[in-house]
Amino acid sequence: MIALLLILIPLAAGLVSFAMKQGSAAKNLSLLASVVTLALALAAVSTSSAIVYDVAWLNDLGSRFTLKMDGLSKLLALLTAVSYPLIFAAVYNNEYKKPTSFYGLMLLAQAGLMGVFLAADVLLFYFFWELALIPVYFLSSIWGGEKRIAVTFKFFVYTFLGSLLMLAGILFVYFQTASHSFAMDAFYQVKLSGAQQTVAFWLFFIAFAIKMPIFPLHTWQPDTYEQSPTATTMILSGVMVKMGLFAVVRWLLPLFPLATEQFGDVVMILSIIGMLYASLIAIRQDDIKRLIAYSSIAHIGLMCAALFSGSKSGAEGAMIQMFSHGINVIGMWIIADQIEQKLGTRKMSELGGLAQKAPAMAILLVVMALANIALPLTNAFIGEFLMFSGIFQHSMWMAAAAGISIILAAVYTLNMVQKVIYGSLSTVSANAADIGGNVKLALIVIAVVIIVFGVFPQPMIDLTKDTVAGLFVKK
Amino acid sequence: MNAIIFSAVLGVVMMFSGIILRNKSAVTTTAIVSLLVLLLANLCNSYSVFSINIDTHGLLHFNKFGLFFNSILIAATLLFVLLSGKDIEKAGANVSDYYALIFFVLCGTSILTSFNGLLMLFLGIEIMTIPLYILTGAEKRNLKSNEASLKYFLMGCFSTGIMLMGIALVYGATGSFSLNVAASSPASAGMPASSFLQMAGLILLFVSMCFKVSAAPFHFWTPDVYDGAPSVFTSFMATIVKAAGFFAFLNLFESNAQLLGPTWKLLMSFVIIATLLIGNITAVFQQSIKRMMAYSSIAQAGFMLFALYSFNDLAKEGILLYAVAYCLATIGFFAVLIKVKDYTFDGFNGLAKTQPVLAFSATVFLMSLAGIPLTAGFFAKYYMLASVVKSGGSLWIVVVAVLFAAISVYYYFKVIQAMYFREGEPETLEITGSFKTGLVLVAAAVILVGVLPSIVLNWFYF
Numbered sequence: 001m002i003a004l005l006l007i008l009i010p011l012a013a014g015l016v017s018f019a020m021k022q023g024s025a026a027k028n029l030s031l032l033a034s035v036v037t038l039a040l041a042l043a044a045v046s047t048s049s050a051i052v053y054d055v056a057w058l059n060d061l062g063s064r065f066t067l068k069m070d071g072l073s074k075l076l077a078l079l080t081a082v083s084y085p086l087i088f089a090a091v092y093n094n095e096y097k098k099p100t101s102f103y104g105l106m107l108l109a110q111a112g113l114m115g116v117f118l119a120a121d122v123l124l125f126y127f128f129w130e131l132a133l134i135p136v137y138f139l140s141s142i143w144g145g146e147k148r149i150a151v152t153f154k155f156f157v158y159t160f161l162g163s164l165l166m167l168a169g170i171l172f173v174y175f176q177t178a179s180h181s182f183a184m185d186a187f188y189q190v191k192l193s194g195a196q197q198t199v200a201f202w203l204f205f206i207a208f209a210i211k212m213p214i215f216p217l218h219t220w221q222p223d224t225y226e227q228s229p230t231a232t233t234m235i236l237s238g239v240m241v242k243m244g245l246f247a248v249v250r251w252l253l254p255l256f257p258l259a260t261e262q263f264g265d266v267v268m269i270l271s272i273i274g275m276l277y278a279s280l281i282a283i284r285q286d287d288i289k290r291l292i293a294y295s296s297i298a299h300i301g302l303m304c305a306a307l308f309s310g311s312k313s314g315a316e317g318a319m320i321q322m323f324s325h326g327i328n329v330i331g332m333w334i335i336a337d338q339i340e341q342k343l344g345t346r347k348m349s350e351l352g353g354l355a356q357k358a359p360a361m362a363i364l365l366v367v368m369a370l371a372n373i374a375l376p377l378t379n380a381f382i383g384e385f386l387m388f389s390g391i392f393q394h395s396m397w398m399a400a401a402a403g404i405s406i407i408l409a410a411v412y413t414l415n416m417v418q419k420v421i422y423g424s425l426s427t428v429s430a431n432a433a434d435i436g437g438n439v440k441l442a443l444i445v446i447a448v449v450i451i452v453f454g455v456f457p458q459p460m461i462d463l464t465k466d467t468v469a470g471l472f473v474k475k
Numbered sequence: 476m477n478a479i480i481f482s483a484v485l486g487v488v489m490m491f492s493g494i495i496l497r498n499k500s501a502v503t504t505t506a507i508v509s510l511l512v513l514l515l516a517n518l519c520n521s522y523s524v525f526s527i528n529i530d531t532h533g534l535l536h537f538n539k540f541g542l543f544f545n546s547i548l549i550a551a552t553l554l555f556v557l558l559s560g561k562d563i564e565k566a567g568a569n570v571s572d573y574y575a576l577i578f579f580v581l582c583g584t585s586i587l588t589s590f591n592g593l594l595m596l597f598l599g600i601e602i603m604t605i606p607l608y609i610l611t612g613a614e615k616r617n618l619k620s621n622e623a624s625l626k627y628f629l630m631g632c633f634s635t636g637i638m639l640m641g642i643a644l645v646y647g648a649t650g651s652f653s654l655n656v657a658a659s660s661p662a663s664a665g666m667p668a669s670s671f672l673q674m675a676g677l678i679l680l681f682v683s684m685c686f687k688v689s690a691a692p693f694h695f696w697t698p699d700v701y702d703g704a705p706s707v708f709t710s711f712m713a714t715i716v717k718a719a720g721f722f723a724f725l726n727l728f729e730s731n732a733q734l735l736g737p738t739w740k741l742l743m744s745f746v747i748i749a750t751l752l753i754g755n756i757t758a759v760f761q762q763s764i765k766r767m768m769a770y771s772s773i774a775q776a777g778f779m780l781f782a783l784y785s786f787n788d789l790a791k792e793g794i795l796l797y798a799v800a801y802c803l804a805t806i807g808f809f810a811v812l813i814k815v816k817d818y819t820f821d822g823f824n825g826l827a828k829t830q831p832v833l834a835f836s837a838t839v840f841l842m843s844l845a846g847i848p849l850t851a852g853f854f855a856k857y858y859m860l861a862s863v864v865k866s867g868g869s870l871w872i873v874v875v876a877v878l879f880a881a882i883s884v885y886y887y888f889k890v891i892q893a894m895y896f897r898e899g900e901p902e903t904l905e906i907t908g909s910f911k912t913g914l915v916l917v918a919a920a921v922i923l924v925g926v927l928p929s930i931v932l933n934w935f936y937f
Contacts (some may be wrong), residue, residue, distance in 0.1 A: 060929055130848040141896045149896050153888065160847075160884055164877035167857070171864040171873065199870060 003067040014107030023099030034084035041081035062181035068120035162207035169203030201259035211244030215274025225293035230337035275301035279408035306387035314390020321383030353425035379453035478585035486578030493571025536591035551802035576606035584719035623703025634686035641679030648672035691749035701769035710809030750777035785866035793858030800851035824899025851924035
């Protein structure tokens with residue numbers, strides 16, 4: 001029941017928000033709904049018993065409305081639930097045209113995301129996969145920047161094409177299952193030959209790779225992140241890209257072990273190329289949003305490479321990092337949004353000396369930046385450490401190549417920090433004010449999470465244990 | 476039999492209603508009532524409550540599948556008249572005649588859903604298309620409408636000629652009009668099981684049916700005719716008539732496809748891919764939404780053709796679902812299109828601001844046509860693709876189909892972009908509250924079928 005509520009509350013609140021007349025009422029309702037969802041997610045995470053919800057849906061097709069929560073589902077459901085109140089708090093003072101629709105769509109996207117992480121039936125998973133995409137498409141296209149229509153359309157067509165290929169893959173596997181069922185267990189038990197696995201592996205992987213995104217399918221991402229309203233970008237990069245990684249763990253690795261072994265190296269090499277490529281581009285960026293977008297590609301590439309390394313610690317690290325990266329990147333976006341809202345520019349060359357005018361923001365930005373380069377004592381460290389040890393077990397050379405991106409991450413992140421908050425006060429920064437109550441609260445919560453999990457990451461590791469064990473049982 | 480008799484009689488009734496009723500809306504009301512009667516009569520037949528039986532010596536055969544399909548077509552016509560009745564009244568002076576012609580078309584579709592011999596197939600096709608030639612030319616003073624009508628007539632005659640030739644060859648080979656060409660082949664007379672004449676006849680029949688359902692490379696008449704015809708009748712032609720054509724196509728080749736052996740799948744893959752390619756790629760470049768919808772209907776035909784590729788139970792259920800999904804979405808979208816004065820994409824700019832209900836419903840219909848989950852169109856496409864995968868070993872054609880489905884998103888979403896993301900002052904005709912209510916109900920039905928497709932399919936098995 002708790003699993004169902006995690007989807008139903010945002011869905012219902014979203015629909016109600018559409019029908020509302022007053023923007024401020026919709027805003028408060030959304031905040032309330034997201035807080036309730038967070039409370040439920042926390043309750044779900046703290047229960048040790050199995051959380052299952054199962055009801056008949058499409059009997060003729062062998063598909064049921066089944067929701068299940070294992071460790072990774074809990075972790076990502078928690079990430080979704082945590083990020084929404086933070087986002088809503090951070091953009092509380094922003095003005096949006098047609099706020100009722102804005103908040104309604106945001107909540108519908110949350111319902112879709114929750115569904116993706118909880119679904120234990122492939123067809124249901126596919127439904128939620130799309131349900132999460134459509135609201136985000138509208139959000140980005142209505143409230144986005146100047147080039148929004150073309151950019152978000154590219155994003156939509158790209159991901160929709162990926163989903164359709166996945167649908168072809170799903171159908172292919174479905175007809176191989178013993179009882180023609182879409183249930184997760186039936187899919188896990190299906191025995192496929194090497195050739196069949198190869199076909200299905202690529203059909204699934206292209207969909208997930210577009211979503212993450214993995215080089216060379218990443219071209220939609222920087223433009224979309226830049227053009228979307230920042231609240232939507234936070235969802236996109238904080239939570240939505242985790243759909244791709246999550247789907248790899250849930251639907252790719254357990255289903256196609258032979259193909260994973262065969263093509264794991266290809267995927268890892270693509271991921272590492274993407275990491276280095278994105279990091280190098282990030283160094284040259286002047287726009288803060290684009291910098292964070294490219295840095296995000298690099299981080300996702302590392303997680304993907306670690307998942308395919310075939311080692312326990314790599315998978316564990318990637319799962320922990322999904323959560324940590326989600327939280328950290330939202331923090332970065334909040335600051336980028338604040339700078340844009342307050343100063344009207346995102347160009348680093350025009351900024352400078354913000355620390356003198358906005359000390360609180362400067363301190364929090366440094367915390368986020370340190371987490372972005374995965375310094376010890378921040379939450380990202382443990383994840384990156386485990387991922388690198390996983391990749392190292394697989395291949396020393398890959399670990400070495402991936403390691404370069406850590407150095408590059410330090411270069412572009414610290415460069416940004418230095419240009420934005422230190423140095424002499426620029427003309428644009430001269431009339432800056434420090435961040436206000438809600439934003440400060442959201443950022444402080446993120447900073448606390450960063451440090452607490454940096455010092456004491458054990459709860460996260462414990463949470464992912466059963467998923468990791470499940471992954472390595474089948475082989 | 477009920478539907479054939481009732482539709483013919485009610486057609487005559489509609490014809491004379493124009494003499495008695497002076498008020499156009501009274502004629503529409505009569506048509507709606509008549510359609511309800513027709514639907515009821517057909518339902519009575521399918522649930523064996525009451526049926527008129529005339530011995531046709533096996534020329535007609537009524538089974539559950541055909542009767543249910545016919546109910547779908549009649550219900551879709553009813554929906555069409557309910558939504559666009561006001562616009563039919565505006566199409567020209569002779570409203571009662573238009574309704575009479577629509578009923579005659581339905582008589583043709585009733586034959587096409589029950590024919591059991593090549594002769595009845597021919598009669599059904601003719602009874603269905605001849606009224607359409609007239610409807611296409613309903614705007615007497617509009618040159619485009621006249622041109623479309625003439626073009627449709629000529630192309631229709633041409634394909635009918637091919638069909639007749641095919642029937643003649645098959646008859647010559649087998650000495651029978653029976654639908655099952657293989658079974659009636661005179662193997663006992665020392666002839667090979669599938670002779671040259673039979674083959675040639677079947678291929679000609681195949682070509683003529685491709686003409687009727689506008690499958691490439693026999694689609695060239697479609698865009699001009701759909702574009703030139705009055706928009707209300709385009710909606711009718713693109714949905715009910717096309718679906719009936721598909722049913723006939725499926726019925727005709729269900730037992731005969733095996734005669735062609737593995738060549739059949741090759742032939743179908745060629746036609747399907749050509750249809751998807753031409754429909755989707757050309758639709759991308761259209762400036763007028765009405766013309767875009769014409770090409771989109773070709774593209775949708777490409778998906779429906781998958782039922783003929785695989786011929787299994789999923790294909791049969793799929794074509795039912797496809798007919799429902801496609802009719803709902805296309806009739807709904809055309810109902811919106813008719814209300815907008817400018818048919819170009821720019822004419823839709825900013826519709827979401829001035830007419831939010833229309834824009835929202837149109838979005839649902841377009842998403843359904845694109846096959847986005849949670850709409851009926853998703854399951855329609857799903858069943859088609861699943862039937863192909865089930866028939867075994869042809870994953871490549873599924874992958875090609877989904878690539879084209881992704882392209883279709885491009886032109887459907889261009890309309891959504893115009894309505895929601897661009898600014899403009901679209902001019903619309905007068906829009907009544909009941910029209911809006913109807914539209915929202917259709918949109919709700921699209922979503923309902925998209926979440927629970929079994930409500931359609933359970934009726935079929937009921």
